[in-house]
Each structure stands twice: as C-alpha cells, then as structure tokens.
Amino acid sequence: MYGISSVSLTPGITALEYAQRRSKLASELPNGAIAILEATDVKWKSHDVFYDFHQNSNFFYLTGKDATGKDHTFYLYVREKDAKAEQWEGVRSGTQAAVDIFNADETGDITSLSTHLKSILSSASKVYTDIPTTKKPDSSFLSRFISPSTASTPFASLLGTTKTSPLNPLLNNLRAIKSPAELSLLRTVGQRSGRALTSAIAQSWPSESSLHNHLSYQFRASGCDKDAYIPVVAGGRNASIIHYTSNNALLKCDDMVLVDAGGQYGGYVADITRTWPVSGKFTTAQKDLYNAVLAVQRHCVSLCRANAGTSLDDLHKIAESLLQQNLSDIGFERDYTGKIRNFIRLFPHHVGHYVGLDVHDTPGLSRKKRLEEGMCVTVEPGVYVPDEEEFPPQFRGMGVRVEDSVGVGEEGPVVFSTEAVKEVEDIEALRR
Structure with missing residues (x-):
C-alpha cells in the first residue's frame, strides 16, 4: 500500500x-x-x-x-x-x-x-x-x-x-466493530452534542421551535458539522408520539419536554434523548415516572460490556422486566398474567439499536448478535402514558425517554454522551 x-x-x-x-x-x-x-x-x-x-x-x-x-x-x-x-x-x-x-x-x-x-x-x-x-x-x-x-x-x-x-x-x-479512530469520533460528537443538550436544559423555552433552533445552533457552534437527524422536541402529550418532529407547539410550564437530538461530526453521529420539566423542577409524579425509566436505563447501560454475553434483544427483555416492576411500584396496575396492563402501549419500541455513521447503523444486523468490544449502541427505555382511564391519573399524558450513545468495552461501557445531564438533582440544579 x-x-x-x-x-x-x-x-x-x-x-x-x-x-x-x-x-x-x-x-x-x-x-x-x-x-x-x-x-x-x-x-x-x-x-x-x-x-x-x-x-x-x-x-x-x-x-x-x-x-x-x-x-x-x-x-x-x-x-x-x-x-x-x-x-x-x-x-x-x-x-x-x-x-x-x-x-x-x-x-x-x-x-x-x-x-x-x-x-x-x-x-x-x-x-x-x-x-x-x-x-x-x-x-x-x-x-x-x-x-x-x-x-x-x-x-x-x-x-x-x-x-x-x-x-x-x-x-x-x-462496520459493527468500530476502530479506535471511530470510537474517538463518536466520543467527540457525543461530548459536543451532550453539552448542547445541557445548555438547553439550563434555560427556559417558550416553544418547541425555539428549543429546536437553539440545539441546531449549539451543535454547529460546538464544532459539529450539522444535526444528525431532524430532532424530536416534544412538549407535554406530544412526547407520546415516538417520531414527533413538528416541533411547533408552545411549551407549558407544568409539562415536561422530551428532546431526542444529536449532532454529526466527520460522518459519525450522536443519538441522545433527555426529558425534563419545562419549569425546571419536577413534580412528584413527574419525578416518580422519570426515575422509573432512568433506573432501567442505567442498569441496561451497565450491561454494555463484551464479557456480559448479552445482545440488544437481551437488553430489551431486561428493560421490559425492570420497567414493569418499577411501574408497579409507583401505582400502575398489573393484569391477570402479572404484567403491567397494556404494557406494549406504554413501551412500544425496542430499547436500543446500533449507532455509528448512521443513527440506525448497520441496517439488517441482527439485534440477537452478542455485544462485542468495539460495538456501539443506544440504550433508550421509555414510557408514554395515554390519557385514558386505565392508567393512573397522575401520569396520564406524560412521556419520558432517556437515551445515551454507548460504546461496548471489555470491562465496561463507555458512555459517549455523559455531558448531557440526566440525574434529577443535576437537572434541577441547572435552573436554580
């Protein structure tokens, strides 16, 4: 050569x-x-x-x-x-x-x-x-x-x-196994995108569109080439629409806003989702539902290591089991089989996918494949509560998702998007 x-x-x-x-x-x-x-x-x-x-x-x-x-x-x-x-x-x-x-x-x-x-x-x-x-x-x-x-x-x-x-x-x-250079690029774009999201969480926004525009600007200002995809900026009930991209509604002070966004740099992308209260402070119900999802996300991220023997499909089953237990603990009813009633409506998507040059990278690669060192995935459990009588009234109309881009390591996961805050205390502290 x-x-x-x-x-x-x-x-x-x-x-x-x-x-x-x-x-x-x-x-x-x-x-x-x-x-x-x-x-x-x-x-x-x-x-x-x-x-x-x-x-x-x-x-x-x-x-x-x-x-x-x-x-x-x-x-x-x-x-x-x-x-x-x-x-x-x-x-x-x-x-x-x-x-x-x-x-x-x-x-x-x-x-x-x-x-x-x-x-x-x-x-x-x-x-x-x-x-x-x-x-x-x-x-x-x-x-x-x-x-x-x-x-x-x-x-x-x-x-x-x-x-x-x-x-x-x-x-x-x-493409499934990233080189050291690719992993470095994914960390860079995750870092820049995470900082843009944290800057958005720290401020008050009157509308989805103003928040959307801020993120697009911040991605570029931080050194990204452009948005990785059209972001989801969904306030209140709009968060229950998984691929909501209208991003044109007003944000209400007593609602939460769900943002799924990321930048692109050198061809590689970040895929991050954060959910936070528009007011800057969680209500009791918002905090309960948010922590139920966050606990599942943290546990599944911890399993993104090469020696765990898990696949994305395995992570999904684990996420479903843990999420049902957490929802039961905060008041969601189980059906005659012992599962949360209409659970598929509450958590209708997979917990993760591969990420790299594309947001949904290596299309067609089985989610049953065991995670290997160098693979990069997203971990994104979510709960979207319909405004219907069968669900606890304090949670109706809420949507929560927490997502990070994660590299699979030999000893443990490498989270590319740690700069995007996600703990309740950190989110609230940004707005005090």
Missing part, C-alpha cells in the same frame, strides 16, 4: 484506515469476485432546490469520499473537473484527486463507466452489490451512465448472467 498517507482523509480517519477497510472487505470476497457500490445522488426538493446531501454510508465507509492492497484493485469513477459546473455546484474531486487523495488504483470519468464496467464484469466470478437490478434509468445515479435510456433494467442488462449477492451483510459485519 505504498504512498497511502497517515494524514486524515476525513476528520480523525486516515487514508490508510480507509484502505485497510477495503482490504478487509476484499478478504471476505471469493477469488475473482467484485463489489460495486453506488454513491448517493443529489435529491431535489423542487426545481433548482436540493435537499441536504448525505453520502451512501457504505460508500463513505470504504472511501472517505463525501461526495490499496496487492490482492485487490480499487476502481473509483467520478465526475471530471468542470469549471463551469463547479462555479454553480462546488468543487469536484476529479480523476486526478481520485488517485492522489482517495488512493484509487484505477479511475476514470463516470460518463465512460459503461465501457469500463463491461470489461471489469466480464472477468468477475461473482458480483456483490446492493444496487437494485430493476431500477429505471432515471431513478439511479449509476444507471444513467451504464445503459441507454431505453433499457428497462439497465444494471441487470449489464450484469448479464453474472451471479450477484447482497453486499450489505458483509459490510454490516465490518
């Missing part, structure tokens, strides 16, 4: 590490096989107005391109330099940078991809890709360069009889 720089290609990740990732993937492929990944295209909101760009995470993971070893060849086809286009759209890497910066073994203008890809495919024993073979020409960035616009299945026609297999399962296994 001569000439591969130790200088960071993206924040905190060197060109050498990206090359090592490609080598690991190559070692998982059969002899003569190839892997094809498609970069994300610009998505348009309306004429001449585009959505915020987010690169295909697998493509980014292997190349470091936001927009090599002796046993494999790294082909990188890009848009060539074009001064006129760059004046409107921004600087392009071009083919020279594909070699000099991204360490491609072979490169070329993507408009000539059809000819090059046919040659590469002709000698392939198998193709690993997640590009749908039935995409219409106008629905795929890659398809526009590999077949005439009249073809109904352009990628399939190019593949011919070559056997294909999904690439995502192989990359999920590689």
Whole structure:
C-alpha cells in the first residue's frame, strides 16, 4: 500500500484506515469476485432546490469520499473537473484527486463507466452489490451512465448472467466493530452534542421551535458539522408520539419536554434523548415516572460490556422486566398474567439499536448478535402514558425517554454522551 498517507482523509480517519477497510472487505470476497457500490445522488426538493446531501454510508465507509492492497484493485469513477459546473455546484474531486487523495488504483470519468464496467464484469466470478437490478434509468445515479435510456433494467442488462449477492451483510459485519479512530469520533460528537443538550436544559423555552433552533445552533457552534437527524422536541402529550418532529407547539410550564437530538461530526453521529420539566423542577409524579425509566436505563447501560454475553434483544427483555416492576411500584396496575396492563402501549419500541455513521447503523444486523468490544449502541427505555382511564391519573399524558450513545468495552461501557445531564438533582440544579 505504498504512498497511502497517515494524514486524515476525513476528520480523525486516515487514508490508510480507509484502505485497510477495503482490504478487509476484499478478504471476505471469493477469488475473482467484485463489489460495486453506488454513491448517493443529489435529491431535489423542487426545481433548482436540493435537499441536504448525505453520502451512501457504505460508500463513505470504504472511501472517505463525501461526495490499496496487492490482492485487490480499487476502481473509483467520478465526475471530471468542470469549471463551469463547479462555479454553480462546488468543487469536484476529479480523476486526478481520485488517485492522489482517495488512493484509487484505477479511475476514470463516470460518463465512460459503461465501457469500463463491461470489461471489469466480464472477468468477475461473482458480483456483490446492493444496487437494485430493476431500477429505471432515471431513478439511479449509476444507471444513467451504464445503459441507454431505453433499457428497462439497465444494471441487470449489464450484469448479464453474472451471479450477484447482497453486499450489505458483509459490510454490516465490518462496520459493527468500530476502530479506535471511530470510537474517538463518536466520543467527540457525543461530548459536543451532550453539552448542547445541557445548555438547553439550563434555560427556559417558550416553544418547541425555539428549543429546536437553539440545539441546531449549539451543535454547529460546538464544532459539529450539522444535526444528525431532524430532532424530536416534544412538549407535554406530544412526547407520546415516538417520531414527533413538528416541533411547533408552545411549551407549558407544568409539562415536561422530551428532546431526542444529536449532532454529526466527520460522518459519525450522536443519538441522545433527555426529558425534563419545562419549569425546571419536577413534580412528584413527574419525578416518580422519570426515575422509573432512568433506573432501567442505567442498569441496561451497565450491561454494555463484551464479557456480559448479552445482545440488544437481551437488553430489551431486561428493560421490559425492570420497567414493569418499577411501574408497579409507583401505582400502575398489573393484569391477570402479572404484567403491567397494556404494557406494549406504554413501551412500544425496542430499547436500543446500533449507532455509528448512521443513527440506525448497520441496517439488517441482527439485534440477537452478542455485544462485542468495539460495538456501539443506544440504550433508550421509555414510557408514554395515554390519557385514558386505565392508567393512573397522575401520569396520564406524560412521556419520558432517556437515551445515551454507548460504546461496548471489555470491562465496561463507555458512555459517549455523559455531558448531557440526566440525574434529577443535576437537572434541577441547572435552573436554580
């Protein structure tokens, strides 16, 4: 891998590490096989107005391109330099940078991809890709360069009889275990995001939108690149809507507000949820429900260690059991089976998911997989009480969730988001 720089290609990740990732993937492929990944295209909101760009995470993971070893060849086809286009759209890497910066073994203008890809495919024993073979020409960035616009299945026609297999399962296994550099980035983005949340808890907010805007500003002011996702800023009963993102209601002094938010830095994200009283001081009922959830969250976080032999599904079962006991202790009724009545309505989601380059990282990776050192997950138990007679009146309409991004360590968990306060005493002390 001569000439591969130790200088960071993206924040905190060197060109050498990206090359090592490609080598690991190559070692998982059969002899003569190839892997094809498609970069994300610009998505348009309306004429001449585009959505915020987010690169295909697998493509980014292997190349470091936001927009090599002796046993494999790294082909990188890009848009060539074009001064006129760059004046409107921004600087392009071009083919020279594909070699000099991204360490491609072979490169070329993507408009000539059809000819090059046919040659590469002709000698392939198998193709690993997640590009749908039935995409219409106008629905795929890659398809526009590999077949005439009249073809109904352009990628399939190019593949011919070559056997294909999904690439995502192989990359999920590689991406699941984070490198020291990735863990450092996750800690950095967790720290910056946590501080932004604590600054929000310390202040009084008249509306969900004002709180939302403060967080977006603080993420960037602290050094994050942008929001990791559209945050949930849910006051009062809005907290019972798991993916509430309207964020436009007034905040009432006697309610709590649930905030699920995080920043992104160097491609890696934080996923944090905090719930606190709008007034700055918990009522007795708010404190009881909050502590019932927090105790479960702390216990499940403590089990995020490699030698515990647990999986995310195991953590979920533990969370359900502990949460039912805690809810029973504060007045929720059990049914004839001994479980909290309508418990699935109170806790309708899983206790955690993988996190990294994506908020829901490595999609498709089983939650039954035992946690290993280097894995990164969220732990987020919650209770959302409907305003209905079967539930204790003092808790009706409340929603509470507590979530941290956590690294799985050999001896114990590494919580990336400790700067976001979550103890009752600490939350109340911020507003005194």
